[in-house]
Amino acid sequence: MKVKSPLEVYNFLPRTNCKECGYDTCMSFASHVLDRSAKVLDCKPLVKDAEKDPKVKEKLDKLIEITSPEIAEVVVGVGDKAIKIGGEEVLHRHELTFFNPTAFFFDVWDTLDDKKIQERCERVVNYKKFYVGKYLTLDGFAVRCTSNDPKRFKEVAKKVASYGKPMVLIALNPECMKSALEEVANQKPLIYAATEGNWKEFMKLALDYKVPVAIRAKDLNVLKSISATFKSAGIKEIVLDPVTEPLGEGLQGTFERVVQLRRKAILDGDKDVAYPILITPISAWLIEGDEVTKAYWEAVIAGMFIVKYGDAMIFHSIDQHVVMPTLTLRFNIYTDPRTPVQVAAGLKELNSPGPEDPVFLTTNFALTYYTVENDLNSAKIKGWLLVVNTEGIGVEASVAGGKLTASKVKEIIQETKIAEKVNHKYLVIPGLAARLQGAIEDETGWKVLVGPIDSGRVKGWMEKNWPPKK
Amino acid sequence: MANKYTLEDFLKLLKEYNVERLEDVKIEGDLEIELEGSAVDLSSITALYSLLSEFRNFFYHTSMALNYLQRISTMFGVPAPLQAPQVQAVAPAVAPAPVAVVPEIKLPEKLIEAKFESPKIEYPGVIEEVVLGATKADGGTRDYVVKLGGEKSLAFYIFDKPQPNLPAIAIDVFDRPPSLAKAVKVHYEDVVGSPAEWAKKCVKKFGADMVTIHLVSTDPLLENTPASEAVKVIEDVLQAVKCPIIIGGCGNKDKDPEVLEKAAEVCEGERVMLASATLDMDWARICEAAKKYGHVVLSWTQMDINNQKTLNRYLLKRAGMPRNSIVMDPTTAALGYGLDYAFTNMERIRISGLKGDTDLNFPISSGTTNAWGARESWMTDSPLEGDTPWGPRELRGPIWEIITGLTLSLAGVDVFMMMHPLAVAVLKEIFNTLGGKVKGGVADAGKWITAEV
Ligand code: B12
Ligand code: SF4
Numbered sequence: 001m002k003v004k005s006p007l008e009v010y011n012f013l014p015r016t017n018c019k020e021c022g023y024d025t026c027m028s029f030a031s032h033v034l035d036r037s038a039k040v041l042d043c044k045p046l047v048k049d050a051e052k053d054p055k056v057k058e059k060l061d062k063l064i065e066i067t068s069p070e071i072a073e074v075v076v077g078v079g080d081k082a083i084k085i086g087g088e089e090v091l092h093r094h095e096l097t098f099f100n101p102t103a104f105f106f107d108v109w110d111t112l113d114d115k116k117i118q119e120r121c122e123r124v125v126n127y128k129k130f131y132v133g134k135y136l137t138l139d140g141f142a143v144r145c146t147s148n149d150p151k152r153f154k155e156v157a158k159k160v161a162s163y164g165k166p167m168v169l170i171a172l173n174p175e176c177m178k179s180a181l182e183e184v185a186n187q188k189p190l191i192y193a194a195t196e197g198n199w200k201e202f203m204k205l206a207l208d209y210k211v212p213v214a215i216r217a218k219d220l221n222v223l224k225s226i227s228a229t230f231k232s233a234g235i236k237e238i239v240l241d242p243v244t245e246p247l248g249e250g251l252q253g254t255f256e257r258v259v260q261l262r263r264k265a266i267l268d269g270d271k272d273v274a275y276p277i278l279i280t281p282i283s284a285w286l287i288e289g290d291e292v293t294k295a296y297w298e299a300v301i302a303g304m305f306i307v308k309y310g311d312a313m314i315f316h317s318i319d320q321h322v323v324m325p326t327l328t329l330r331f332n333i334y335t336d337p338r339t340p341v342q343v344a345a346g347l348k349e350l351n352s353p354g355p356e357d358p359v360f361l362t363t364n365f366a367l368t369y370y371t372v373e374n375d376l377n378s379a380k381i382k383g384w385l386l387v388v389n390t391e392g393i394g395v396e397a398s399v400a401g402g403k404l405t406a407s408k409v410k411e412i413i414q415e416t417k418i419a420e421k422v423n424h425k426y427l428v429i430p431g432l433a434a435r436l437q438g439a440i441e442d443e444t445g446w447k448v449l450v451g452p453i454d455s456g457r458v459k460g461w462m463e464k465n466w467p468p469k470k
Numbered sequence: 471m472a473n474k475y476t477l478e479d480f481l482k483l484l485k486e487y488n489v490e491r492l493e494d495v496k497i498e499g500d501l502e503i504e505l506e507g508s509a510v511d512l513s514s515i516t517a518l519y520s521l522l523s524e525f526r527n528f529f530y531h532t533s534m535a536l537n538y539l540q541r542i543s544t545m546f547g548v549p550a551p552l553q554a555p556q557v558q559a560v561a562p563a564v565a566p567a568p569v570a571v572v573p574e575i576k577l578p579e580k581l582i583e584a585k586f587e588s589p590k591i592e593y594p595g596v597i598e599e600v601v602l603g604a605t606k607a608d609g610g611t612r613d614y615v616v617k618l619g620g621e622k623s624l625a626f627y628i629f630d631k632p633q634p635n636l637p638a639i640a641i642d643v644f645d646r647p648p649s650l651a652k653a654v655k656v657h658y659e660d661v662v663g664s665p666a667e668w669a670k671k672c673v674k675k676f677g678a679d680m681v682t683i684h685l686v687s688t689d690p691l692l693e694n695t696p697a698s699e700a701v702k703v704i705e706d707v708l709q710a711v712k713c714p715i716i717i718g719g720c721g722n723k724d725k726d727p728e729v730l731e732k733a734a735e736v737c738e739g740e741r742v743m744l745a746s747a748t749l750d751m752d753w754a755r756i757c758e759a760a761k762k763y764g765h766v767v768l769s770w771t772q773m774d775i776n777n778q779k780t781l782n783r784y785l786l787k788r789a790g791m792p793r794n795s796i797v798m799d800p801t802t803a804a805l806g807y808g809l810d811y812a813f814t815n816m817e818r819i820r821i822s823g824l825k826g827d828t829d830l831n832f833p834i835s836s837g838t839t840n841a842w843g844a845r846e847s848w849m850t851d852s853p854l855e856g857d858t859p860w861g862p863r864e865l866r867g868p869i870w871e872i873i874t875g876l877t878l879s880l881a882g883v884d885v886f887m888m889m890h891p892l893a894v895a896v897l898k899e900i901f902n903t904l905g906g907k908v909k910g911g912v913a914d915a916g917k918w919i920t921a922e923v
Contacts, residue, residue, distance in 0.1 A: 057629060092821070094814045111922055127858050131806070135856065146922050168883060170919060191868075191878075203577055220586035228584045233577060243915055250911025251903050256629045261589045267589055285923050286912045303873045306881045307813075316923055320861030324846060325805060325873040332810040335875075368805070378854045393806075456845060456853035 001089060002086035003065040006030035012063040014038040014045050033067055035338075036089075036099065040064050043277045050116065053258050060139065069099070070266050074212050074237045076103065076140070076190045076312075077166025083139050085239070086276030091266055094337055101334040102305075103312040104327070105142040105168045107282055110149075110156035112244040121163050125319050129327060132341065133370040136327050142192075142282075142314040145171035145181075150179030162224050168192050168214070168314065173391070174201035177226035185209040191314075192278075193241055199226050203233055212237030218256060228272040238275045239312060246283040246301060255304065262309040285316050295322050302326040306333055307332055336417075341366035342392030345415035348385040350376050355423040357382045358466055360451070360458075362430060363390040363398050372455040384422065396432045413444055426468050430455070525870070542827075546688050559687035590632050593824035597621040597831050597884075598793050600766055600922065603714025604741040608765075613739065616679050618797060618884040619833035624820070625882045626904035636905040638885045639894050640680035640716050641672035643696075645703045647685040651848035651877045653867040654889050665703050666710035676891040677898065682716040682745065683707050688729045689720035698727075704736055704834040709725045715885070716743040716856075718737050723751035728746055734759035745835075746799060757789035767791060768835055770799040773808075773815050775822070777865035779829045786829070793832075797885065802836045803843040820882030835882035840875040842867065842889065868892040876900055 003009055009030035016026070021042045023029040032038035039061050041047055050057040059430045073087035083103045090096045106124045108117055121141065128135040142159050145153040150173075157169060167189040171177045177191055191209075193216035194202035206213035213230065215238060217223040227238050242257040248393055258277055265274035284298035299322045307328050315322065335341065349394045351371070362372045364387050376383060388408050390398035398404035409427075412445035413419065429436065431453035440448050449468060452461045598622035604610025616638045623630035625637075647662045657676075661668035665683055672678040685692040685700045707715060717728035717733045730744045734756075744760055745768040747753035753767075760767045769785055771777040778800050785791045800819055803812040816834055823831030841847055847870035852860045860866060871893035875886050879901065888894055902908050 091818060093810075094818055107923070109922060129857050130852075130854050144919065146920050148920070159739065172919060197583070200577065200579075207577075215914075218586075221584065222581075224584040224586045225581045228582045229578055230580060245911050245915040248903060248908040248911040249906065250915060252626075252628075252906050252908075255626065255904055260586075260629070261626065263589045263591070264586065267591075272584055273586070280918065282918050283912075283915055285921070286915070286917055292865065296872070296896060299869055299873065300876060304880070304900075304904075307877055316918075319865075321865040321869050324860065324866065325869050328773050328806040328846070329873055329877060331808070332806065333813070335810045337810065337814055375856050378856070387508070398770075438731065456849065 001034075001036075001069060003034065006034050009033050009063065012044060012046075012059055014049070016045065018045060020044050035096070035369060036069075039085045040067055046348050063438075070269075070274060071262075071311075072236070072238070073100070073192075074169055074239055074276050076168070076188060076212060078186070078188050079164075081140075082188070083166045085246065088262075088309075088311070089266075092210055093262065093333065097336040097338060098334050099229060100311065101330050101373040102310050103328075104165070105140045105141045105166075105312065105314050106138060106318055107142050107144060107314065107316045108160055109146045109155070110152050111146045114159070117159060119158060121317065125163050127318070127323065129324060130332060130370070130374055131328065132366050133343070136331060138165035138318075138323070138327075140168070142168040142170055144167070145169075145173065145180075147178045148173060148176065150176045154179040155160045156185050157189075158290060161187050161189075166190075168312075170314075172198060174198055174205060177202070177205055181205060181209045181211065185211055188212070190214055190239060194226060194230070196222050196226070199229070202297065206230070206235050206237075208232065214239040214240060214241050216241040216243060217254075218243040218257070220261065220273075220326065224270075224272050227275060227429045239278050240273065240275050241278040241280070244280040244283045244301065244305075246287055246297065251301070255308070258305060258309050268463040270398055277305075277309055278312045278314070279310035280314045281305075282316040292321075295319055298322050299326055303329055306330050343369045343387065345387045345412065346390035347412075348387060348419060350374065350385055351380060351382040353382040354385050356467070357420065357422070358426060358428050358462070359384045359418055359422060361386045361388065361412075361433075362455075363388055363393060363394050363421060365390065365394040365398070368394045375455040376458060381458060381462065384418060386416060386418065386427075395430045399433050399436060404433060404441035406436055409436070409440050413446070424468075428458075485792060499737075511886040537758070550853070585702055588629070591623065591627075593622060593826075595622075595824045595826040595831050596830070596872055597820075597882075598796070600794055600797055602716070602741060602743055602766060603637075604764075608741070609739040610741060611708065611712070612714055614714075615741075616714050616723065616885075621824070621882070623824070625880055628904075628906050633905055636885070636901045637879055637883060637897075638679040639677075639898060640682045640885060640887050641676060641678040641894060642718075642887055643668045643672065643681050643683045643707070645683065645685050645700065646693065646872055648684075648686065650841045650889070653848065653864050657891050661776055666706040669707045669711045669715075673713055676811060676894055678713070678894065680714045680716060680885075681711060682718050682887050684718035684720075685729055685733070686688060686718075686720050688725055691722075692720070697729045700729060701732045701736045702848055704733055708737070714741065714743075716745055720744040722749065722860065726903050727752040727755040730756050731759040734763045734765050737765065738763040741765055743768055743797060746886065747781070747785065749777060749784075753784060754789050755790050760795060761789075761791065766797060768794045768797050768799050769832070770839050771801065773801045773802070773803070773811050775815055775818055776828075778819060779827075782829045793828075796832045797835050798830075798832050799835045799837065802838055802840045802849070802874070802878060804841045805870055805877070806846060807844050809874060809877060813877055816878060816881035816883065834882055835876045835885045835887065836875070836883040838871060838875045838878070838886045841871040841893075844870055846870055870898075872896050872900075879904075 010027055013026040014382045050060040069087040069089055071086045071088040074085050075082050077083055084100045085103050109121050124138050128136045141160050143157050143208050149226045153176045161184045169180050169189045170192045190212045192214040194213055195216050215226045230238055245251055245254050263271045281298045281302040284301055285294050296318045296319050343366050345364045360383055390403040393403050427446045428449045428451045431451055434450045437448045437450055497582040498812045595620040598908050600618045603612040603615040605612050618634045620634035635701055643665050647663050661671050669681045672681050687695040688700045705892050719729050741764055747767050748770050769781050771781055802816050803809050819830050847867040868890045875897045
């Protein structure tokens with residue numbers, strides 16, 4: 001956003017400190033607008049005044065303008081599955097954070113038979129991978145018109161739409177695109193793509209059906225010309241595809257184009273190119289080689305541009321060796337570096353434990369906690385899990401850094417009154433905290449058992465070590 | 471019937487709908503806009519109003535207004551006839567039945583010709599260039615040297631400044647059988663137990679630029695091999711391969727300085743990298759040995775830019791290390807296990823160095839083998855029932871190492887210590903590609919749009 005200090009926002013606010021926005025002062029609200037944890041429209045008094053007074057309205061509009069993201073935000077899809085892309089502010093995540101994770105769209109094509117289409121769609125819809133307290137899922141579909149038959153494309157688009165996920169419709173032939181839009185425009189798909197050859201028709205389609213549109217051009221002058229033209233024609237939801245070339249100089253050139261597009265938008269404030277960028281890792285399937293080579297290279301291209309400015313991607317492979325690493329990378333890169341990821345400390349009951357069940361210990365680093373909780377839950381282990389406040393640091397680092405200590409363990413034992421809930425005094429600590437064994441025993445009087453290094457192995461460990469031999 | 475709709479009427483309409491600031495609009499000439507149709511869809515008026523207020527800043531001159539009208543009619547989809555007489559029908563309740571007549575939409579016929587001027591960024595700083603290995607000419611026995619660093623721009627931004635040295639890859643070799651993921655172990659089974667053979671395989675078969683020999687057996691908690699004994703292995707390795715080498719200790723802060731000191735001695739003239747000096751050990755002793763025998767020191771901190779700065783300063787100012795003899799390891803965390811911390815820490819370090827912080831402008835090293843610590847890389851399948859099955863781990867493991875390395879290469883890493891041969895090969899390909907060393911590409915990058923895969 002254009003503004004750099006809360007004061008610049010503050011000057012636009014009513015300055016009454018009425019607290020309606022949920023913040024104590026207008027200044028506090030202003031600083032949250034600045035880091036994008038609050039929205040201008042949350043200041044209700046300002047909005048209400050604007051409805052009555054055109055002068056205030058003007059002020060409000062100005063404020064919205066100067067606090068809007070550097071890169072336009074584009075919404076694909078409708079309802080609660082709709083996905084936002086773009087909306088970025090910075091070139092490096094430590095300068096603030098990256099906001100809208102790269103959207104992953106998976107390939108379905110209309111010359112595939114219906115049963116295969118169903119299989120692919122179901123795999124995408126049902127995909128999940130547990131990570132840091134929630135399941136990572138896939139965002140949507142890219143429906144390609146390989147038949148060049150408007151009727152078939154429409155039919156398949158409709159079928160895929162029934163899965164309720166956001167879609168990219170892919171056809172360079174405007175007739176095919178129009179045919180599909182007649183059926184699914186209300187799902188607000190992203191249409192791909194306007195090119196130097198068909199931009200007029202696509203401009204009309206985007207306007208008529210009110211859908212976001214992707215522009216595809218390798219020459220950045222052309223890309224910018226089309227987007228400037230679309231912008232002036234009143235199209236707001238534009239996505240830029242500077243053409244992903246999968247190999248050699250081509251890929252190097254793609255890297256350059258992507259970096260330059262984003263730098264141009266953010267450093268030079270060029271609004272003609274301040275739109276989300278679309279990358280097509282699917283292009284990797286054009287290279288020579290076997291399926292694993294292609295899939296690996298698809299993951300490589302995706303990885304490159306998850307780190308560098310890809311806001312949406314089209315994938316062909318739905319194999320785990322492509323999906324899992326890229327999905328995890330996306331999560332990592334888009335994690336907000338300003339806030340430590342931690343959970344509340346305390347006692348967590350696993351699978352309705354009884355007094356004879358084991359007591360485990362872990363830290364409140366979200367990654368650690370959720371990994372452990374899920375490992376134990378899915379192994380159907382009954383037990384009591386003590387979560388120590390290590391200020392969001394994992395086991396090994398918190399032992400090394402003095403955030404997990406015997407006295408902290410003593411505290412949590414007392415606070416949670418765990419001794420009253422179980423009929424034994426055995427505490428299972430993580431293998432990586434083994435060196436605290438003696439100290440904890442001395443401090444708490446509990447007998448400490450050193451568990452495995454990885455919580456995924458507690459089940460096997462239990463078979464040998466629980467109940468403890470006296 | 472076709473109604474003549476003049477700009478005056480248009481402005482009147484705008485006034486009626488309370489659009490401000492139009493006083494400023496200059497009307498030149500007598501433009502007329504023709505519209506067809508006989509009814510106004512009242513529901514479109516609200517939309518019109520909000521659109522107008524959003525766009526009012528753009529009303530600079532009449533042609534803009536003209537353009538704008540056309541745009542509005544397009545935006546309303548097909549039946550959005552705007553017609554002067556009906557517009558005064560402010561009573562919203564009685565909307566006359568709209569007659570679907572397609573208006574003539576005039577969209578731009580030509581592209582606005584825009585030029586994209588690529589931005590160029592110049593940094594004041596430069597990353598030190600550090601040479602590993604020494605050939606005969608320089609008093610060593612290596613066949614070639616490996617140069618690290620020398621960048622004047624972010625990694626692979628060769629459009630800003632050429633990148634003098636692409637990242638190098640060193641494969642890990644251990645002096646005792648390490649515990650390794652199965653997918654990695656299978657590639658080294660035949661050479662475990664013979665570091666010299668192991669090193670040879672890394673270079674000859676897997677294309678390593680260098681090898682790192684980790685003297686893990688010196689660990690007091692393991693074999694506790696004495697320093698003088700342990701370093702014999704290095705002599706074997708130096709015989710077996712002619713690439714520059716890196717020597718790693720066991721990580722014990724009391725033992726490592728002694729071991730690395732001894733290693734420095736037996737490697738005199740070979741310009742090896744001693745890994746590592748850390749804040750909590752006798753770094754001065756390691757540096758003394760490095761200076762005496764002409765080696766490079768790896769300055770290792772745990773993901774903390776300030777600690778990295780502190781340790782580098784110690785090495786420079788207190789231990790008097792030459793600037794061309796320091797490489798940094800700011801610590802690598804695997805994909806999914808802290809990679810975000812590692813990436814951002816390295817990226818910040820690199821940017822600081824380029825911006826002119828002379829405590830941080832050294833080449834960066836990454837222990838990418840850490841990727842194999844991530845359960846996703848080595849477990850046969852997910853321990854969680856809810857997960858979609860993880861697929862064959864033989865395929866998951868290497869890509870975990872690749873993506874970890876790739877990500878950190880974009881943060882600025884100059885030398886990777888890694889293990890899986892496939893990961894080594896793929897990362898090499900990536901570096902050569904982004905470094906502009908791979909010619910060609912595919913003939914038609916748009917083919918996927920219609921290809922049946
Ligand atoms: C990310 C990281 C950091 C991040 C921490 C991020 C965070 N929020 O935790 C930061 C940068 C902050 C950090 C700081 C430090 N770090 Co650090 N860090 C790492 C790193 C790279 C990954 C750790 C991690 O997140 N693992 C993933 C989590 C999920 O693992 P986990 O918590 O251990 O949980 C697993 C197991 O313990 C087990 N488990 C957990 N609970 C339970 C419970 C039971 C009952 C059982 C059976 C099992 C179990 O299962 C879990 C899943 O596998 C490691 C190196 C590495 N590659 O492993 C170094 C590492 C842990 N750090 C280390 C050090 C020294 C530090 C610092 C002291 C460095 C310093 N001087 O600043 C500080 C201390 C911080 C502090 N103030 O306390 C050292 C520890 C060395 C040692 N063994 O003593 C390591 C090993 C690096 C190294 N090789 O030297 N670190
Ligand atoms: S709601 Fe608006 S006026 Fe009230 S405190 Fe918040 S920012 Fe200030």
